[in-house]
Amino acid sequence: MNKHATVVAGLAGAVKRYGAVTALDGLDLMLHRGELVALLGPNGAGKSTTIALLLGLVRADAGRVELFGVDPQDLAARRRIGVMLQAAFLPSTLTVAELLRLTMSYYPAPRALEETVSMAGVGDLLGRRYTKLSSGQQRRVQFAMAVCGRPELLFLDEPTVGMDVDARQKLWTSIRQLVAEGCAVVLTTHYLEEAEALAQRVVVLAKGRMLSDGSVDALRSRVSQARIRCVTDLDADAVAGWPQVAMAERDRGYLLVRTDAAEQVVRRLLDADPALAELEVLRAGLAEAFSEITRDSTTEQEAA
Numbered sequence: 001m002n003k004h005a006t007v008v009a010g011l012a013g014a015v016k017r018y019g020a021v022t023a024l025d026g027l028d029l030m031l032h033r034g035e036l037v038a039l040l041g042p043n044g045a046g047k048s049t050t051i052a053l054l055l056g057l058v059r060a061d062a063g064r065v066e067l068f069g070v071d072p073q074d075l076a077a078r079r080r081i082g083v084m085l086q087a088a089f090l091p092s093t094l095t096v097a098e099l100l101r102l103t104m105s106y107y108p109a110p111r112a113l114e115e116t117v118s119m120a121g122v123g124d125l126l127g128r129r130y131t132k133l134s135s136g137q138q139r140r141v142q143f144a145m146a147v148c149g150r151p152e153l154l155f156l157d158e159p160t161v162g163m164d165v166d167a168r169q170k171l172w173t174s175i176r177q178l179v180a181e182g183c184a185v186v187l188t189t190h191y192l193e194e195a196e197a198l199a200q201r202v203v204v205l206a207k208g209r210m211l212s213d214g215s216v217d218a219l220r221s222r223v224s225q226a227r228i229r230c231v232t233d234l235d236a237d238a239v240a241g242w243p244q245v246a247m248a249e250r251d252r253g254y255l256l257v258r259t260d261a262a263e264q265v266v267r268r269l270l271d272a273d274p275a276l277a278e279l280e281v282l283r284a285g286l287a288e289a290f291s292e293i294t295r296d297s298t299t300e301q302e303a304a
């Protein structure tokens with residue numbers, strides 16, 4: 001599995017069952033240096049199980065799981081990773097600086113404290129007790145703890161939940177910097193714009209299986225429809241009857257049109273109404289692509 005020099009971790013044919021529930025159903029996934037993989041999928045898709053297997057927290061019932069070419073429970077391999085999970089239970093008496101020093105002592109070649117502090121934006125929090133911080137501030141400290149050991153592989157599980165817009169942007173910048181330095185990152189998020197902003201690769205899981213694996217653009221291109229919005233007096237029902245128009249409806253002052261032939265429809269709209277204004281054509285975003293492919297999978301599985 002680790003023959004490829006850039007592979008840092010992976011699963012091959014990984015199966016994990018909890019009683020009658022198959023949480024992972026033969027998953028193949030390789031993680032590479034300098035690549036951020038966003039792991040997406042509806043609730044219960046198997047994202048946390050995938051991470052738990054890679055962290056050695058649970059064992060696969062079948063298939064292989066490797067971290068730096070060895071068993072994920074290997075201590076030396078674990079010292080090469082950083083982890084930011086959804087819930088962190090930390091000693092309540094420690095200050096942020098104490099927590100960071102303690103975490104750094106676990107790693108063979110930690111980052112300088114100042115560097116970690118600046119990456120996570122926690123300079124003003126060092127003397128505060130972790131438990132007294134707001135949830136967004138706690139997330140920043142958890143990020144600092146995850147990156148202080150100079151990890152080669154970083155797991156970020158919903159990292160920006162509870163953060164304000166500024167804190168989120170700053171964290172994104174630090175994550176991009178880590179990836180540029182060669183760190184591999186696994187990101188799970190329900191904010192699709194976060195995946196869109198950061199990911200080189202998007203893996204979509206549903207019911208323990210991989211539905212799609214590729215770039216954000218590749219995923220987006222699976223949804224061919226564009227959305228057109230404009231101000232016009234044209235009758236929505238009439239437009240809905242035009243060739244290649246999938247849907248046309250009124251939304252307050254706007255006419256909304258969905259089509260897979262945007263250029264053709266825009267031309268006809270402009271011809272039909274010279275007074276047409278505020279024209280906007282939007283490509284499908286990750287959110288549309290995501291809901292379309294996960295909806296397809298549900299329908300297929302229900303039909304089977």
Ligand SMILES: Nc1ncnc2c1ncn2[C@@H]1O[C@H](COP(=O)(O)OP(=O)(O)OP(=O)(O)O)[C@@H](O)[C@H]1O
Nearest residue numbers: 018021022023041042043044045046047048049050
């Ligand atoms: N410890 C456990 N015991 C029993 N079932 C479990 C356990 N952990 C996970 N499962 C089940 O395995 C399936 C996959 O769960 P998992 O937590 O991996 O999904 P997820 O994609 O992380 O979901 P979410 O977006 O809700 O966090 C679910 O059906 C879940 O109920």
